[in-house]
Amino acid sequence: MDKELMEQLTLWHNKSQHGKIINKIMEIPETDRDYDLVCLLARALNNQEKYNEAIQYFLSVQEQGEHDPLWHFRIGYAYYYLDQYKEAIFAFEQAVALDPEDSHAKMFLEMSRNAGARAGNETIPTVNVEKEMRIENDPRFLEVEEKVNPFGLVAHHDGSISMTLEVGNYKHEIFQIRAEEGFEGNGYDWGSLAAVFLAEKMPHLVDIVKFDPEGSMFAAYSDNKDAILSFAIAFKEACEDDLLIRDLFSRAILD
Template sequence: MEQKLIDQLNEWHESDEQQRIIDFLLTISDEEQDYDSISLLARAYTNMGLYEEALYHFDKISEAGKQDSLWHYRVGFALYYLKRYEESAQAFSRADQLDPGDQYTEYFLTRSSQKAEKQKREKLRLSKKKASMAHGESVNGKVLFSDMFLANFWEESEYARESYQSELPTDELIDSIEKELGYKLPSSYIDLMKQRNGGVPNNTNFPTKDPTSWAEDHIAITGIMGIGRKKSYSLCGDLGSQFMIDEWGYPDIGVVICDCPSAGHDVVMLDYRACGIDGEPEVVHVDQEDDYEITFLADNFEEFIKGLVNDEEYDTSEEDKEEALDKVAHGKFSPLLEELCSRVTGVDQVEQKIRTICTQICEEKGNFSFQADELSYLMYDVQFWLYTKSYPDTSRDQYVAAYPKIIAFGGEFGQGGYAPSFITDWLDIRKKEGRIIQDHGIIRFTDSYSAEVINKLQIA
C-alpha cells in the first residue's frame, strides 16, 4: 500500500473515523490487499469493538505477522476484550519478546495473565458447585441472624431510612417480588429483611482475593436493597436490580443486591448461574469499569453478610498520602520527563513547578493520580505541552503511546498505572474546545492556549 494512502488512513484514524476506514478498505479487491491494508482494516474493527471481525482479518496475515510485535499486540488486545485471557497472554508475551520494554504490552501481559488464572479458578469452582448440586448437596435452608449480631449491624441514619428502608415485607410481597425478578430469594436474605427491610450496614467492606476497580484486596458497598418497589434502592425500585441490568448493562445472572460507592460502576449480585433460579445463589462483585468482570465473594448470602468488615480494616489513607507526597517531592523523574524538561525555555525551574502541582493533587486526593478534575487537566496540559514542544510532529496515536512513559509509568516519580480513557477524553475535550488543533494528522495546542499553560506553570 502506498505511503500516501497509509497516511490518509491514519489521519482518519486520528479523527476516529473508523467506519470510513472500513468502508474504504473493503472496496479494495482481494488481489490488491496486502499486509498493511489488512492490518489497518483489522485495527479499525478493533477500535469499533468488533473484535471477532478484527481477529478474522488478523488471521489472514498471521504468517507475515509472526515477527511483528505490533501484530501480536493487536491480536492480544482483541482477545483480551473477548475475555479469551489465556490466548491474550500468549499474544502479549510474544509481543514482549519481539519488542521488550513496551509499557502497554507489559501492562496487558500482566493483566491478561492475572485474568487467565482467575478465569481458570472460576471455571473450576462453578464446575464443582454444579457437581455437588447434581449429587443432591445443598446449602439451602433458613438461617437466622442472632439478636446480638443484628444489634450492631445497621447504621442509623436519615439517608438509610429515606433511600433504602421499607416496611417489613409480607409473604405476599416476597412472592410477588420473586415472580417479578424470576428468582427465588435466599432464605437468609429474607430473614434479614424481616428484621429490617433494607438499609446501610455499619460494616461496608468485604475482602477479596483478586483486585477490582475499587481496591486490590476488598470491595465496598453503599447499602443493601430491601424487598419492595417504593424505595429507589429496593429490589424492584426505580434504581433496583432490573434497572441496573437493563440500563447499565449488568449481566443477567441473578439479582443486584447491593449498590456501591462508585454510583453504578460496580455492584454486588446474587449469582444463580450454578444453582438455577430456585437454588441458593453465590454472591459476586460485578465491575462495570472492567468490562463487567465478575469476582466471587461468598458461597451464600449469610456468608457474605457475616464477612462484612469495617472501613477501619482498610483505612491506610494517611500512610498512602505521606507516601504520595514523598514520591512527588523527591522521586526521580522518568528519562523522558527529564529530557522534556531539559529543553524548556521561558519557564524557570519547570521541574519544581511540576512537583508543586502534583503536591497539590496529592494534598487534595490523598494519592498521586490524575483523573478528570481541574488539577489533573492542568497536568495533562503540561505533559502535552512539554512533549509537543520537543516533538512537534506528533500524531494522536503517537502521543497516546508516549504518554505513559512521561509520568504514569515514570518509575520513582510515577503513578504505577492510569486509565487510558482519561487521556483520550481529555484530548477530545481540548480538541472540541479548540485548544488542540489538528493539521494533516499532527496535533498541537493553539499558540494562545500554549501561552495560557505557560502562565499557569509560572505561577504554580
C-alpha cells in the first residue's frame, strides 16, 4: 500500500472519520485493493456498524487472513455485534491463539462466551459457562451492571473484571470542549479522563484499577472485584454530574 495513503487512512481512523476511509478505498478499483486495504475498508464498515458488509469483505480475503490475529479479531467483532456468538467465539479464540498477549481479543472472547451463555448457546464449553455464570449471578455484580449502564462489566475466567464502554455516543459532548487540542472522545480520551478521576477521587485504587483502552473502546480492569465495582459505580456517577466531569476533564492529558 502507498505510504501516503496509509498515513491518510490512519489519520482518518484516529479521528473517527470512518466514512472518509470507506469512500477513499471504494474509489480504488477492486482489482487494485490489496489485503491491507480490504481489511481497513472492512474495519471502517465495522466502525459504522455495517457489520454484514464488513464480514463479506473480510471473507473475501479469508485465506490471507488465516494467520493474521487482527483479521480474526475484526471479523469476530462484527459477528459479536450481530449477536452471532458461536462465530464470534471461534474468531476470538483464533485471535488469542495467534496473539496470546492481545488483551482486547481476550476481553471480547469472554464477552462473547458470556453473551452466548445467556443466549443458551450450546457450543460453549460447560465448565466455562458454569464459572462465568457463578460470577455473573452474584447479586452485587448484577446490581452494579445495571447501575453503570451504558458501561458494561465483563467477568473473566481468572477472576478479574473489566469495565468497558463502546465510545462514540455517551457523553461525547464533554470531549468537544477541548476538540481544538485534539480530543475526540475515543477510548484513549476516556482513559485520560478516567485516570484523572481515579487519581483525584479514588487515589487508594490507583495501583489496583488499570486502564487498557483502544480507539473504539474504553476499558478498565482489576483482579480485585470490590475495587473495580466500586470504581465503576463512582465513575458512572461522576459522568452524570456535568459540572464535576467537566472539571475533571479540564485536567485530562491528551494521550
